[in-house]
Amino acid sequence: MNRGNTSIPKFPNDARVCFVGDSLTACSFWVQFVHEYYLANVPGSQLRVYNGGIGSATIDFMMNYIEENVMVWDPTHVVIMFGANDMMHYHGDDEQRTNAMYNDLKRITDEFIGRGIKVYLATEPNYYHDMELVRNGTLRLAQEYGIEYCDFFTLFDPYMKKYFDEVISDDRIHFSYIGECVIARLFLYSQGFDIDIEDEEKMLERMEMSYFGDRKNIFDRKLRAMWFAEALILIAVIGQPVEAKMKRLMGRIPTRADGAWGDLEFFRAIDYIEIRPNMDLYIQQVEAATELMLAEAAKKAE
Numbered sequence: 001m002n003r004g005n006t007s008i009p010k011f012p013n014d015a016r017v018c019f020v021g022d023s024l025t026a027c028s029f030w031v032q033f034v035h036e037y038y039l040a041n042v043p044g045s046q047l048r049v050y051n052g053g054i055g056s057a058t059i060d061f062m063m064n065y066i067e068e069n070v071m072v073w074d075p076t077h078v079v080i081m082f083g084a085n086d087m088m089h090y091h092g093d094d095e096q097r098t099n100a101m102y103n104d105l106k107r108i109t110d111e112f113i114g115r116g117i118k119v120y121l122a123t124e125p126n127y128y129h130d131m132e133l134v135r136n137g138t139l140r141l142a143q144e145y146g147i148e149y150c151d152f153f154t155l156f157d158p159y160m161k162k163y164f165d166e167v168i169s170d171d172r173i174h175f176s177y178i179g180e181c182v183i184a185r186l187f188l189y190s191q192g193f194d195i196d197i198e199d200e201e202k203m204l205e206r207m208e209m210s211y212f213g214d215r216k217n218i219f220d221r222k223l224r225a226m227w228f229a230e231a232l233i234l235i236a237v238i239g240q241p242v243e244a245k246m247k248r249l250m251g252r253i254p255t256r257a258d259g260a261w262g263d264l265e266f267f268r269a270i271d272y273i274e275i276r277p278n279m280d281l282y283i284q285q286v287e288a289a290t291e292l293m294l295a296e297a298a299k300k301a302e
Helices: 030-039 059-063 067-072 094-114 130-147 157-162 177-190 211-233 242-255 263-301
Strands: 016-021 046-052 075-080 118-125 149-151
Touching: 016 067, 030 046, 030 177, 030 211, 030 263, 046 211, 046 263, 059 067, 059 094, 075 094, 094 118, 094 130, 118 130, 130 149, 149 177, 211 263, 242 263
Parallel strands: 016 046, 016 075, 075 118, 118 149
Antiparallel strands: none
16 A cells, blocks of 8 residues: 655644645544544643634635634644645646646645744545646645645545445545544554554544534534535625625525525525624634543543
C-alpha cells in the first residue's frame, strides 16, 4: 500500500486547531474523531479542535467568512482541504485550472500565515475526475512553501477501490460513517501516531465519540448547516447585512421561491432563519462542550 506523505507533526498539547474545507470537512465526523483520539491517547492534552468546513464552499467563498467561521475559534493551527468545488468554477486546460487552484490555495494560505497561524494542507480523496489536478495544485504549494501535508488522495485510494460501498455514502461523493473513521485514522497516521493502515479490519472499525464530544458535534453541526445555507442559497448576497439576508429568505420561503427550490434549498433556508439569530449561542455551546471534554479527559487520566 502506498502510504503517502507522513510529515505533519503532532499538534501541541495547548493548540487550537481549525479544519477548513468544503463538505468533506463540514459534513463529517472525522474532525471530531481526531480530537477524541488526542484526548484519549495523548497524556495531558488540552487540544481544542474546531470544524471550519462549509458545504458547497469554494476557497473564494471561504475567504469572505474567515472572521465569523474560522477566526472566531482563535486558531493557532489550521488544516486546509479544498478542491472539488473550486475546480468546477475554473476554466481553461488542465494546466490553467491547476494554476487557478494553486493561486486560490496560496491566497487563503497567505491569509492565515499573515495572521501568525501555522498552516497544514490536505489533499481531497480521488472521487472525482479532476481531483488529480487538485492534488497537483495542493502539492505544488506545499513544496514551494515547505508546508507539511496529509495526502488523502493517495492514502484513501486503496479503501476507495476495495471498500467503496463501505466507505462512501449513498450520494457517491461524501464519506460514510465508516469512511469517516478511516479518514480520521489516516490523518492520525499522517501525524505519526501508531496506526497500522494496512490492518484493514481495524481501519474499518467504528469509532465512537465521548458524551460531551457528541454534544459538541451536535452544536457544531448546527453552525455547519447555517453556513451551508449561506453557500447554497445566499451566495448572491455575500457581504450584505444579516438582516437583509433574513428578509430575502423570509420573503421567498412561503412560495418556495416560486417553485425554483427543491426540498434541499427550502429546508436549508429554514435552517438559516432558525440558526443565524442564535449563532453566538451555538458557538458558546461548542466551547462549553469542549471544556467538558477536556475536563472529562483529565479526570480519566488521573
